[in-house]
Amino acid sequence: MAPRSKVTPATVARSSPGLSSAPGATVPVPSAARGVDERPTRPRDTEAPPREPAGLRDPSAGEAEAEVEGVRFRRGGRVRIRPGEDADLHARMLAGRSARIERILTDYDGRVHLGLTVDDDPGQDLLRETGRYLYFFAPEVEVIET
Numbered sequence: 001m002a003p004r005s006k007v008t009p010a011t012v013a014r015s016s017p018g019l020s021s022a023p024g025a026t027v028p029v030p031s032a033a034r035g036v037d038e039r040p041t042r043p044r045d046t047e048a049p050p051r052e053p054a055g056l057r058d059p060s061a062g063e064a065e066a067e068v069e070g071v072r073f074r075r076g077g078r079v080r081i082r083p084g085e086d087a088d089l090h091a092r093m094l095a096g097r098s099a100r101i102e103r104i105l106t107d108y109d110g111r112v113h114l115g116l117t118v119d120d121d122p123g124q125d126l127l128r129e130t131g132r133y134l135y136f137f138a139p140e141v142e143v144i145e146t
Contacts, residue, residue, distance in 0.1 A: 062103040066112045068138035073114060077101045079141040094118060098144060102133050112138045
């Protein structure tokens with residue numbers, strides 16, 4: 001094992017070009033270390049946040065209807081839940097039950113998500129009031145009535 005060398009100010013000064021150990025010598029300190037923020041700042045002409053453009057829809061409201069592979073889904077329409085073989089246990093427990101479409105959302109990839117409330121669920125009113133739905137993809141449901 002190699003012996004450890006003692007680090008002194010003189011050895012640091014010798015190994016670091018540009019540093020001087022002479023009395024009164026100063027070492028340049030970066031502005032970030034001095035607590036100075038040199039990032040460009042935005043002019044503060046107002047303290048108010050920017051306003052949304054007029055007529056902008058609330059994206060959380062969803063669409064009124066959507067068409068997927070020739071099948072039309074409408075908010076308020078009834079569907080039967082038919083999850084696929086690869087669905088999780090919670091979705092498979094709902095297989096064959098009827099539900100109402102409460103929300104239709106489209107993601108950035110263009111996939112349609114249907115927010116449902118199960119018809120014979122005693123807590124469906126609470127779920128509807130709080131905006132908590134069971135989401136399924138369009139191929140996982142079949143339309144009963146639109």
